[in-house]
Amino acid sequence: MRIAIVDDEQDMRQSISQWLALSGFETETYASAEEALKAIGPDFPGVVVSDIKMPGMDGMVFLKRLMGMDSSLPVIMITGHGDVPMAVEAMRIGAYDFLEKPFNPDRMTDLAKRAGQTRRLTLDNRALRRELSDGTVLMRKLIGSSPVMERLREDILDLGQADCHVLITGETGTGKTLVAHALHAVGPRAGKPLVSVACAAHDEAALGALLFGPTSEMQDLPLVEQARGGSLLLEGVEALPQAVQARLLTVIEDMGMPAETRIVAICNAPDPDTGCEQALRPDLFYRLAAMRIDLPPLRARGEDILTLFNRFGDEFAEEYGTDAPQVTAQEAAQLLQAPWPGNVRQLINIAERAILQQRRGSGTIASLLMADGEETGAQVTAEGKPLKEYVEAFERMLIDNTMRRHRGSIAGVMEELSLPRRTLNEKMAKYGLSRSDYL
Numbered sequence: 485m486r487i488a489i490v491d492d493e494q495d496m497r498q499s500i501s502q503w504l505a506l507s508g509f510e511t512e513t514y515a516s517a518e519e520a521l522k523a524i525g526p527d528f529p530g531v532v533v534s535d536i537k538m539p540g541m542d543g544m545v546f547l548k549r550l551m552g553m554d555s556s557l558p559v560i561m562i563t564g565h566g567d568v569p570m571a572v573e574a575m576r577i578g579a580y581d582f583l584e585k586p587f588n589p590d591r592m593t594d595l596a597k598r599a600g601q602t603r604r605l606t607l608d609n610r611a612l613r614r615e616l617s618d619g620t621v622l623m624r625k626l627i628g629s630s631p632v633m634e635r636l637r638e639d640i641l642d643l644g645q646a647d648c649h650v651l652i653t654g655e656t657g658t659g660k661t662l663v664a665h666a667l668h669a670v671g672p673r674a675g676k677p678l679v680s681v682a683c684a685a686h687d688e689a690a691l692g693a694l695l696f697g698p699t700s701e702m703q704d705l706p707l708v709e710q711a712r713g714g715s716l717l718l719e720g721v722e723a724l725p726q727a728v729q730a731r732l733l734t735v736i737e738d739m740g741m742p743a744e745t746r747i748v749a750i751c752n753a754p755d756p757d758t759g760c761e762q763a764l765r766p767d768l769f770y771r772l773a774a775m776r777i778d779l780p781p782l783r784a785r786g787e788d789i790l791t792l793f794n795r796f797g798d799e800f801a802e803e804y805g806t807d808a809p810q811v812t813a814q815e816a817a818q819l820l821q822a823p824w825p826g827n828v829r830q831l832i833n834i835a836e837r838a839i840l841q842q843r844r845g846s847g848t849i850a851s852l853l854m855a856d857g858e859e860t861g862a863q864v865t866a867e868g869k870p871l872k873e874y875v876e877a878f879e880r881m882l883i884d885n886t887m888r889r890h891r892g893s894i895a896g897v898m899e900e901l902s903l904p905r906r907t908l909n910e911k912m913a914k915y916g917l918s919r920s921d922y923l
């Protein structure tokens with residue numbers, strides 16, 4: 485926690501600073517309110533201690549300015565001895581507390597500690613609220629720069645603003661649930677509830693009651709009510725029993741357009757045509773599928789395989805305290821050729837096991853892929869890819885890795901890969917890599 489100490493008297497500044505530094509605060513001192521205002525912003529991670537009587541801007545005006553900028557910033561005012569009206573006025577403007585001169589250093593420390601705790605809570609809450617309503621956090625979770633992924637991001641941003649219901653299809657592990665959450669978070673519904681239900685996990689009567697009521701003792705409100713104004717995620721919509729489909733249709737029709745609650749139907753059937761379209765009554769299907777997002781299988785976006793593998797490899801390496809994985813050209817080719825029936829989820833799983841293997845110093849990525857293939861039967865066969873695609877994916881991975889290791893230092897990357905600046909810049913532009921992402 486930082487403490488900004490504002491006082492025109494140097495002795496005073498220094499002694500307060502010393503006391504508080506002894507209690508573990510990071511102190512900074514300012515000789516005038518004007519100077520302090522330049523350094524303190526709305527999310528200032530700390531507490532302000534200010535004298536009232538100062539030449540130039542006095543402490544009361546300073547306090548007003550701070551409160552106008554961030555009304556929950558704790559400001560401790562130092563008042564003259566017996567100056568009760570001043571102290572009262574400071575509290576009225578929004579001071580956290582006041583100390584009368586001469587004051588006991590322990591009292592100052594206690595006050596600063598309490599104010600610091602309050603501040604931390606405020607800032608944590610703010611960060612949490614921002615993260616929840618900030619779709620960019622979820623958008624950043626969506627890794628991949630293949631053209632399909634770029635389009636997917638645009639679709640999410642567009643559809644996030646729209647009011648229509650959305651149907652999401654795709655093989656298992658392609659990111660349907662992640663995308664559904666992103667859709668909610670990037671739009672005007674972000675601050676509203678997101679309620680999700682696994683359709684296959686309940687029988688007809690239970691699902692009907694869960695969604696529309698009457699509710700059991702365990703549940704206050706039917707899910708349709710809970711989701712009002714927000715999004716209702718139907719996971720595995722193809723499993724909706726007929727009777728529930730009929731009730732859902734009525735609810736949708738009653739809402740009219742624009743819909744108050746957005747329904748995001750997630751189809752988990754491998755083939756949406758037979759698995760989803762046939763399982764749902766047509767009037768319901770066409771309402772839910774007003775807009776569609778089809779997530780491609782991982783094997784269809786070769787460019788992303790190595791990027792994802794590295795990104796998750798890095799994360800697991802950090803988690804397990806080992807080095808980031810170094811993928812050889814041969815391993816890269818194997819990753820690109822694998823059929824990935826479990827898509828991104830399977831890839832995350834393999835990346836984790838690769839890190840654990842590396843830590844033990846045994847095993848290869850190929851053996852992991854093989855073991856997975858045998859387990860799942862891997863009916864899907866990998867398509868051969870043109871050599872160019874392998875080479876480009878590998879090149880991109882190397883530059884991406886090296887940039888990360890050098891934290892965006894172009895000079896370091898030029899040297900390690902023996903690349904002239906211009907070639908490096910060209911390649912980075914080609915692969916959509918931007919230096920600012922590594923700083």
Ligand SMILES: Nc1ncnc2c1ncn2[C@@H]1O[C@H](COP(=O)(O)OP(=O)(O)OP(=O)(O)O)[C@@H](O)[C@H]1O
Pocket residue numbers: 625626627628654655656657658659660661662663752828829832
């Ligand atoms: N493009 C992506 N970038 C980063 N992580 C991803 C991406 N796509 C999916 N993931 C991650 O992969 C895992 C599987 O994704 P998710 O659960 O959304 O898939 P799903 O299609 O809903 O799977 P299922 O059909 O089994 O429900 C999650 O951990 C998710 O965060």
Ligand SMILES: [Mg+2]
Pocket residue numbers: 660661662719
């Ligand atoms: Mg899912």
